[in-house]
Amino acid sequence: xxxxxxxxxxxxxxxxxxxxxxxxxxxxxxxxxxxxxxxxxxxxxxxxxxxxxxxxxxxxxxxxxxxxxxxxxxxxxxxxxxxxxxxxxxxxxxxxxxxxxxxxxxxxxxxxxxxxxxxxx
Numbered sequence: 794x795x796x797x798x799x800x801x802x803x804x805x806x807x808x809x810x811x812x813x814x815x816x817x818x819x820x821x822x823x824x825x826x827x828x829x830x831x832x833x834x835x836x837x838x839x840x841x842x843x844x845x846x847x848x849x850x851x852x853x854x855x856x857x858x859x860x861x862x863x864x865x866x867x868x869x870x871x872x873x874x875x876x877x878x879x880x881x882x883x884x885x886x887x888x889x890x891x892x893x894x895x896x897x898x899x900x901x902x903x904x905x906x907x908x909x910x911x912x913x914x
Contacts, residue, residue, distance in 0.1 A: 794844065795818075795842050795843065795844050795845045795846075795854065795858070796842070796843055796844055797840055797841070797842055797843075797858065797861060797862070798817075798840070798841040798842070798843050800839075800840065804817070804841065804843055809843075810905050812846075813901070813902040814846050814847040814848045814901060814902075815844065815845065815846055815847075815901075815905070816845050816847065816901045816904070816905050816906065816907055817841055817842065817843050817844075817845065817905060817906045817907070818841070818842040818845055818855075818858075818907055818908075818909050819839065819841055819906055819907065819908045819909065820839070820840045820841070820842055820858065820862075820909050820911070821834050821837050821838075821839055821908065821909065821910045821911065822837055822838055822839075822840065822859070822862065822864070822910075822911040823836070823837045823838045823911070823913070824836045824837020824838070824910075824911075825837070825912070826881070826910070826912065829882065830882065831882075832880075832881040832882050833881060834881065834910055837911075840862060842858055847897075847898050847901045850894060851891065851894060852872075852888075852889065852890065852891070852894065855872060855888070855909070856870075859911070864913075869913075869914045870911050870912070870913055870914075871887075871889065871911065871912040871913075872887075872888040872889060872909055872910070872911055873885045873886060873887060873888055873909070873910045873911075873912070874886055874888045874897055874907055874908065874909050874910075875907075875908040875909075875910070876900070877900050877903075877904040877907070881910075885910070888909065
């Protein structure tokens with residue numbers, strides 16, 4: 794079962810995760826993207842969701858995380874993940890359905906920390 798890591802607590806995901814389906818979500822939330830070019834995510838918060846198992850992960854779990862962080866789901870929250878070694882300009886991918894989750898799954902075995910960004914209406 795996933796858990797929200799207390800802020801400022803160290804966690805070595807590479808050392809902890811011996812299973813190829815386990816990973817951490819670096820969740821950027823409550824902020825907004827600046828405009829292209831030079832996209833950045835500003836005025837947001839950062840939390841880490843540890844012990845996420847890709848075999849059990851779905852959009853429902855991500856909505857549950859947002860509820861635990863104090864957001865109401867709905868309203869509409871758009872999720873994006875950043876490709877490993879990608880940037881915010883061209884490396885963001887939608888994370889909104891099972892097909893998107895399967896696309897994300899291909900990176901988990903070799904990249905144990907996945908950055909996810911939210912957009913709120």
